[in-house]
Amino acid sequence: MKNYFNYILIVLISLVTFGCTDDLNTKPLVELSLEELLERDPDAVVGILSRLYASFALSGPDGPGSSDISDDAGESPFLRGIVNLQDFTADGMKNRWGDDGLDQLTTTSDWTSNNKFFRYLYNRAYYTIPQCNNLLNVLTSVDVTNEEAVNAEVRFLRALAYYYIIDVFGKGVLVTENEVGISTPLPEASRTELFNFVESELLAIEPALPARGEISDYYGRATNTAAQMLLSKLYMNAEVYTGTARYDDAAIYVNKVLNEGGYMLASDFRMNFSADNNTSPEIIFPLIADAVISQSFGNTTYIVNGSLSTETMSPNDFGSTEGWTGHRATSAWYGLYCGGVENSDQLTNCDDIRSQLFWIGKDLGTDPDTMEPIDLHSFNMLDYREWTDGYPSTKFRNTNFNGTSTSTSFSGTDFPLFRLADAYLMYAELAIRGAANTSNSEALNYVNLVRNRSNASSITSSQLTEDFIINERARELNLEGHRRSDLIRFNKFTGGSYIWPWKGGTVNGTSISDDYKVFPIPATALQANPNLTQNPGY
Template sequence: MKNIILNILLGLTLMCNFSCTSDLETSPLVELSLEELLSQDPNAVEGIVSRLYASFALSGVEGPDKSDISDNAGESPFLRGIVNLQDFTADGMKNRWGDDGLDQLTTTSDWDENNKFFRYLFNRIYFTIPQCNNLLAVIGNIDVENKESVIAEVRFLRALAYYYLIDTFGKGVLATEENFGNSSPLPESSRAELFAFTETELIEVEADLPATNSYGRASKAAGQMLLAKLYMNADVYVGTSRYDDALVMINKVINDGGYSLAQDFVSNFSGDNHTSTEIIFPLIADANDSQSYGNTTYIVNGSLSTETMTPADFGATDGWTGHRASKGWYGLFGDLGTSTDVRASLFWTTGHNYEMDDYREWTDGYPSTKFRNSNFNSGSTATAFSSTDFPLFRLADAYLMYAECVLRGASGGDANTALQYVNNVRTRSNADTITQTQLTLDFIIDERGRELNLEGHRRSDLIRFGMFTGGSYVWPWKGNSASGASIPDTYKLFPIPLAALQANPNLTQNPGF
């Protein structure tokens, strides 16, 4: 059973006093302060922690049409922001709705501080961080079972929010339990300062995170995986390569985490993927108990349409006619008709064109059926909302990260092991194995696309490989050109939203915006 506790959260919100974005709703829905609530009912900690986990996937705890913050409930959830900013800005996925703001992400063009989708993610980050700070500020005075483990989980969730801030906006303010409730605008913190804080947090909580945890909650391996992600991108974030350190963390995940590749690739993205042996840390979805337009419902329904498909075949009652892959993704497999790779079969080609001459035309490009709401291991009934969990971290990613570290010269790695890990990933999908000479960085970035696209990694991967900006690598609609065009290096970061700049005069805009 999926371990997400929502019933005890209804009517409860955490108090949030943070000067960053002026439009966040911070008033509690109950009269009690958090400290008063916990003094009366220490068991409420379990519900509050679950509510913090839910902040990454849901718009709020009162249903899909209600939001914790004043942003649009359907458009603004954290996971939806990750997909929008990581996948639609990159080479593999495009959206056709023509929404102002989303168009600019899909075409990597005309980015500015007024784009609501930048504001949504920034606001979600700075909603989650203060909520964590609030609990951390008072939990020391409360008698709670497994207190150190709970504190470690909350610090992990805060670090996860900071990771996305570091990756997408590159700076912000450093809010902790030490300055929680400060009425004065906090000073701006650089990317390096945020990186150092997040690194320290993850190092410190590693010992207290449980080796195993309830499904949907952070284990030691989840913390190690997040720290490995931070180190993998350290050259981008702070100008210093940390692949040696990344490899240390990845080895821990692989060797000590107890995870194994799921036997079938598709099972990781189906309605019953909570049974997967591979998923290290999921963001939970449930068609009955955690409905959201911003969890995997956005991916599943958004990739389906009654025009050329039957949504019920994939466990959905509706298709939103929105998302298609481009040849920047399915082109990585060569001829889809002859490929034996299971991953190559997960594109809907009937009635669709290979070329995306018009990204607003539904039939240009192939919808991805990688994520589906139907069960893999048993029968299921189509539902309006998705029950498919989002695998934020999984073992196949760790295998490919290991190989990349070895190719980048990380100490302590082994070339034969790297090759075996990559071939394990490929064999699982019935793809041909490769030889040592074929294992190159160029191969790795392509394999990461084949394996991980639509899982919130692609933009960061392309930046790390020097392929996102400039014109040496282009894809359909990059730079608002059907054939692809160069984009400036300033696009490695998103602009700080205008609302945040207005709310905190200490914040400054990123260069180029």
């Protein structure tokens, strides 16, 4: 299904061209209207759907140099924005390129409404949302196969885009299919209003989406389990988003994921992040990549190539022909494994498979004074712009887990936006927080399933605490677009209770203002819509 779905995307591009849009202009610019296309060929809805799915991973319709929006095709894709804003702003990963805007993300400091990386994600979301609205509007007047399920898929994608607006910016504009064609500025919608809309949409469509296995070759498309995962995440963060905790509701849908989804952990952690990860039984909802058909600088190519360098590594070992010398992990991530000591042996001799997915550099011999091995990369990140300060993460790679593969310049590794191990750890967190219909004994079982899969030792019930869970989420899920949100939910992102390297722009980290729990509304959005107001502190 992975290659077929992308093939349909290419066929569609020859028929329909979506125009760039924002929250004030929801009418698409098309060579052939969606209604005309579907009247001629109702089966074309599959291709139109693929175009909407692709908006989360690709930059545009004509290859990696094209863009759906009037932003840089390489820098602005949706997934790249998720990684930049969720992972580089947090503790585990840093970028060294020194780009204006990206520097401020990686040091969690000096955020302003003119930062282009905030604009990129805002624009991407408000490109996808109106395009979903356009299709929903057309579906009311044409006949297509499985119309209820198609309608549910489109609404899921719209809800997903709105979820990131809620999480990242805290407010925005609520535009639905009812506003298609309206050009006057729409009113500002609060975080709670957007939350309520996304909640109502997901509750409505969850029964209409197919279960895994009901439709063959459904990989890469939204199932009812994907909707349950998104609902669970919405409820998990409800106290942050609305001020009212909804952990009991989160447990309802996490239990559905675990008991009804039919997913199982991959036998090896690394299977989920290899080029053939479409064979993993664990991935609930991926953003699809293909090294030939759907090339992008913004899907996992950004993660794989950005974490490689010819200076200290061989990109071909990880399935790539390029190394961009960009991303490294900090000790706040790899220091969580096997004691966290400043010694490369901590990683290379640790039984936890996840600890071995960092590149410490080739052995340069032994220090004659300490008799310790000398490595190219340093444990501590004294200079975030120095490539050899910190360890590159090799968690994502463009090689097959099973069988041989050929190195390519673009990645073919899918991005696992939702996977089962996350649901296990979500359940454990909910149990610790006392959510109804959870138990500490089941939570302990789920946590140990996740740990034992990677050869990490089992823990006891006394070790199952909030601090353990936030650290285990880092060990298991870092670089998967969750970390900033997790830290905020645990009250560890702002303030000074938890400090990491380069937090607040200092080498050892410092306290930051609570204003940083949301990003500033981009200046361009404020200029386009006078009804929008800026977030406090910016």
